[in-house]
Amino acid sequence: MLEAQGVGHSFGRTRVLQDVSLKVRPGEMVALCGPNGAGKSTLLAAMAGDFAPDEGNIHLDGRIVTSLSPADLARRRAVLEQAPTLSAAFTVRELLALGIPRDVPPERVNVLIRETLRDVALLGRADDNCLILSGGQRHRAHLARVLVQLAASDKACGYLMLDEPTASLDIAHQITTMRIARRAARLGEGVLVVLHDLNLAAAFADRVALMHEGRLVADGPGADILTAERLSAIYETEIAVEEAEGGRPRIVPVYDPDTHPAAEA
Numbered sequence: 001m002l003e004a005q006g007v008g009h010s011f012g013r014t015r016v017l018q019d020v021s022l023k024v025r026p027g028e029m030v031a032l033c034g035p036n037g038a039g040k041s042t043l044l045a046a047m048a049g050d051f052a053p054d055e056g057n058i059h060l061d062g063r064i065v066t067s068l069s070p071a072d073l074a075r076r077r078a079v080l081e082q083a084p085t086l087s088a089a090f091t092v093r094e095l096l097a098l099g100i101p102r103d104v105p106p107e108r109v110n111v112l113i114r115e116t117l118r119d120v121a122l123l124g125r126a127d128d129n130c131l132i133l134s135g136g137q138r139h140r141a142h143l144a145r146v147l148v149q150l151a152a153s154d155k156a157c158g159y160l161m162l163d164e165p166t167a168s169l170d171i172a173h174q175i176t177t178m179r180i181a182r183r184a185a186r187l188g189e190g191v192l193v194v195l196h197d198l199n200l201a202a203a204f205a206d207r208v209a210l211m212h213e214g215r216l217v218a219d220g221p222g223a224d225i226l227t228a229e230r231l232s233a234i235y236e237t238e239i240a241v242e243e244a245e246g247g248r249p250r251i252v253p254v255y256d257p258d259t260h261p262a263a264e265a
Helices: 040-047 070-076 092-097 106-119 135-151 171-186 198-204 228-235
Strands: 002-011 014-024 029-033 055-060 077-080 159-163 190-194 207-212 215-220 239-243 249-253
Touching: 002 040, 014 029, 014 040, 014 055, 014 190, 029 040, 029 171, 029 198, 040 159, 040 190, 070 077, 077 135, 092 106, 092 135, 106 135, 135 159, 135 171, 159 171, 171 190, 171 198, 198 249, 207 228, 215 228, 228 239
Parallel strands: 014 215, 029 190, 029 207, 077 159, 159 190
Antiparallel strands: 002 014, 002 055, 207 215, 239 249
């Protein structure tokens, strides 16, 4: 299990996390949601072991996450950053190979890369330079990189951590990405995903963890957490919540063009 316990952290004088406790269990998909500046990405980075928080602890399968070596950490969790960058002009195939341990047989490497690129609809771009891809294609290539990293691991269970993985994608590839994350959970991985799209969170996640001003204010099934009253208060705008198929909530911002500032111009 991946668990944050009483985590607090500041950057300079800015308090970004305050007494946050959150669990991600194997086989579970948790969506981390909330307004800009709520602390979502900082919490994900702390739980990934990128830094030690000022207060509290984060455990990965019973061990303090920052005590793990980089190699052991890479075998246990894979992280897709919000804005991944490239340090060289890799081909798509080369980018994916970066996350695969050197002791994996070449035949296995080829199979992993081919299957993962097929999943993210980039199989035909395997030998293309990543720098010539569109922004959305490049983001999908980085998603494939972290998926291959976990697939090549010798650990029985890993954790997939995605920071706004749908932000630069069209709606079809947003759905594909979320289905991939959902499948990872179904296969036993723990999945933590930062999302701004509350409808994607409601449709795909087992739990929604809602943050506001550095605090975890609600955590549970989307139908319980994503209420009109709570969302309207946190996002400081009127939000309606309807019941979609299967009892899942559908979030609808209330927009009146007659009272919108643009209508007054």
